Amino acid sequence: MTALVLAELSDGAVAPATLSAVTAAAQLGGPVHVLVAGAQGAADEAAKIAGVEKVLHAGDAAYADMLAENVAPLVAGLMAKDGVGYDAFLAPATTTGKNVAPRVAALLDVMQVSDILSVEGPKSFTRPIYAGNAIATVESSDAKLVITVRTTAFDKAAAEGGSASVEAVSGPGDAGLSSFVGLEAVKSDRPELTSAGTIVSGGRALKDSETFAEVITPLADKLGAAIGASRAAVDAGYVPNDYQVGQTGKIVAPELYVAVGISGAIQHLAGMKDSKVIVAINKDPDAPIFQVADLGLVADLFEAVPEMTAKL
Template identity: 60%
Template sequence: MTILIIAEHDNASVKAATLNTVAAAQKIGGDIHLLVAGHDAQDAAEAAAKIAGVSKVLLADAPQLADGLAENIEATVLSVASAYSHILAPATAYGKNIAPRVAAKLDVAQISEITAVVSADTFERPIYAGNAIATVQSGDPIKVITVRATGFDPVKAGGGSASIEAIAAAADAGISQLVSRELTKLERPELTSANVIVSGGRGLGSAENYTKVLEPLADKLGAALGASRAAVDAGFAPNDYQVGQTGKIVAPQLYVAVGISGAIQHLAGMKDAKVIVAINKDEEAPIFSVADYGIVGDLFTLVPELVERIA
């Protein structure tokens, strides 16, 4: 049994979610190969070769793979797919863009966002916004799976010594092209990999209050900033700050929810945090059902007081 993981990378380094995907593959068992598909991606391949538990890195290097276009990555995966029992990808925007295409072309059912491995053909995945866990068994000859990173502790990025094998890249599909890419430069930790997250909700009332109230607390804690969908829809915070079922799934060591009522969609994105602190004036707010520590009161008074008390 051999497993292929579609590595998420930037042609220079491997993204953190790939380490969690390798951890899931280890629980399935068998040899683990990583596919690095990109352009001038030798550095990324070398980084992949150092990941603990990986036995081989397949490097497909070609100009048409430079931008990570799903159609071209998919075709490259399909060129080697028959040699594998499982094809895994992280359940990020990158992985979700590629894995369903691969599954469709292989005529198999994709198993999405697994959070646990029961056996080589049986997996657990959340349904109903995380309120129930489905156990799914697949009889497909090749199992195409996306892995929710928060369900598995990442393997070490160093210590491995996998071989690197060059493979042919698929020809340019010619049906899509990258027009532009706007990259957000963050002065804070990236949301999905942050150890501490401070999130704000509709209770903050305005974008000005979001910045005024939350930034001092995030600065003190060295935290990333997040937001509920309601806060994002109201324009308090940008889209890439959204935590929840339709945003980013996070599992930090500490999650501070300020003015967030705790709609089911938001809870699905953050309830795996190790410690959850909720601040809300409504003592009946659903967020308190998952919080380890809850403070009922006016956030405009409590948060500044909290900032003052943090050394």
């Protein structure tokens, strides 16, 4: 089974999410090829990923901004190409992957298998349902597979060590259905949430944006951590939307997750319960967060967090 992985790019470079998708593709048991829609430099970078046999580079300007309306027909054409088509298409379950994959599935007239957690067989996978409270094993009967990969569930392939060939490919080009206007991205010196090894998250108990910054930021600075938040904190305006961890935010699985003043609503737990070590600080001993925490501290966060920060 030959698999085609869509490369996720960030500032013109291959994003870590791609490496997890490559690992998932390799578990299907066949050759792994990577499609890079963008600059030549990203294609050369993808060629170094361990386990990748070939890199397909779509250098047409129509694909440079990863518009799903343009990229999906390109992928569908590669999947269905006579003699050299692919059996499976995989994309990271990111904003870009979730935008492109359903369109590919529709063009191929197959069912998409979303957000897989593991590969159980050639066409059998596990995926979360009910906000992650149950894990379903699903099997596809379609001739072609279209899959999105929960990147936190798979180890990252080595970014160096491969020596794949790079082949130029072309497709239908600009579909004329959309155009790229601009990108407004938050720039930060901190690690990106989905790839951070340590995350400090705050909840609604932090009262307001000033208090959130005063309590959470010093602790995150001491730990070299990314900053996250519950949906309640985001909705209250304490922090921007891109800080949100949870079912409707970002799915994370760091080595250490510190939850400060977060009660542990099911939607938040769905986004962080795969973290290796979870530390919860909450004054309510019955807070649901303690059911998933490895270490729990029942205390007033306004006393406990500054004291912890001072001792680090």
